[in-house]
Amino acid sequence: MAAGSPPRRIVVVGASLCGLSAAQALREEGFSGEIVLVGDEPERPYDRPPLSKQVLRGRCGPDTTLPCRPDLDLRFRLGTAAAGLDPRARRVVLADGGTIAYDRVLIATGTRARPWPGDPGSGPLHTLRTRRDAERLGARLADRPRRVVVVGGGFIGCEAAASIRAMGLDVTQVVRETVPLVQALGDAVGAMVAEVARGAGVDLLTDRGIDGIEAAGGETAVVRLDEGRRIETGCVLVALGAVRNVEWLAGAGLAVSDAGVRVDAECRALTPDGRVVPDVFAAGDVAQWPSAVYGGARLAVEHWGNAVAQGRVAARNMAAAGGPLARHDHLPDFWSHLYGLTVKLVGVPDGADRFAVVQGTLRERRFVGIYGAGERTVAAVSVDSARWLPAYRAAIAEGAPFPPFTGALDQPGFAPHPLATA
Structure with missing residues (x-):
């Protein structure tokens, strides 16, 4: 692609809320070329927040597919993860051995749930991030296990504990910190949430660690606390935070770490020494950007609103053939329903x-x-x-x-x- 000329094909790696928001914004910006959305899951982009709330409680089915207008004319490559990025050759390498050439590419691969060490992905241990996770956990909860153990005191753990308790199931929530949500909201608000959870009947164990989780056959397990207590359970939900999906970018020459892909305020990917990587952008949960609100401090958040806003800024800049670029100056915000x-x-x-x-x-x-x-x-x-x-x-x-x-x-x-x- 000649310098300054408009792109003809834009590849979005991540068939997610951010990826779809970017694709929609590209069309709104007048981009008429080809848009390819690559996703490792077989489903089209869907909404994740309801999975730990309405879906678990049975208030809606697991299909939370996001609206996608037919006139967007998107090409989907689903069920195949990206395995590499070659910025020099301008191509995305797929896990099945295929490649997709691009003029510009958006990295929107988001995050995945952090598993329990050694979890084989079956049996009594569950995570809650994808639609498949929600379907599997929902099916287990429908069998009315004697007790559900939730490991973790972040928002997903607290939302899930509230939803499962609302279903009339016994819930034990194990939190390493002194109160739930302390890292997100501080001790005062966390203490209030703890009081509300206990008032709702959750067996909330704070300031506790877990020495191990032992499968006891079928859909049963024993959770061993560091104090020696053993909890028999029919279901364990591991809610220990998220891992950013950046491993596939190894060797691409980008500034990548556990905190995400480093980008500038225009959502352009950077090299480790701070140079812009031509025609490579990143947005959403996987992107780490300099916040003007916080004096240039780098932020990486897993928020619905940021995924939409940053995806749209990236789209505007990817569609640009010249002139000034838009800056991402979003002030993060977040909401949750608890008890x-x-x-x-x-x-x-x-x-x-x-x-x-x-x-x-x-x-x-x-x-x-x-x-x-x-x-x-x-x-x-x-x-x-x-x-x-x-x-x-x-x-x-x-x-x-x-x-x-x-x-x-x-x-x-x-x-x-x-x-x-x-």
Whole structure:
């Protein structure tokens, strides 16, 4: 492809929310060439958040396929993973030995669930990331196992524990940290979630490690805690976070690590020494970008909104034949449903050293809390109080001091306390 000329074929590696959002944006930008979406799963792009909520509870089926207009004229290569990228030859190498040439390529391979060490992928151990995971776990839960053990205190573990408990099953949740969600939301909000979980009947074991999980035949297992306790269970859900899908990029000359593919603000992939790799872009969960909101600090988040926004920015820049490029300046946000509560987070609490409730109270379980790092407000969280968040979103984006407002309606005496985040 000649320098400055428009691309004729764009390959999107990752048939995901991010990948589909990018493909849609390419057509909106007027790109009329060929768009190829490569995916390792046999299904077309689908929505993942419902898998740990509505799907597990049986409120909807496992088919959460995302809408895809026929006039997008997309070519799908599904059920075959990408195995390599050759930027010099401008081609994607597939696991089945095939190759796909590109003029520009978008890396949108996302993440996968972190498995339990030595998990063979069958028997009583489950993860929850893909539609197949949800189908397999749902079938097991439909058999009404005597007890379900959830390992992990992040959002997936907490959402799944809430969903499974709502089905009337006995649930034990094992969390290594002192409270669930402490890494994401801090100790104060995590303690509230722990109280709510226990009130819902979850056997929540905090500050506990696991020495091992032993298969006991068929769909049964024994979970051995580090304190010596043994828990017999008919189902173990391992929710230990995610692993970014970057191994297939080995040898491609890109800056890649466990934190993802390093990109610039325009979503262009970089070399280890910071140079732009021609015609290679990355977006979504797998991309690590410099945030203007946080002074250029690199972020990599697994959020629905960021996957859509970054995919669209990458698409606009891939379709460009010249001129200024768009910058990705998304302020991360996230939401979750836990035990009937709606939790929404704006910003990134990483590095925060103070936390304060500024509307409502933790006791009422209806509040807004803010996170401060030094003199700056860096994030805000709401529980059943999302109407307040737009003001705090603007304050975070503007780099407002901590606290950003004083004397706000319903704001009690301001009393921030040190923040513990595991």
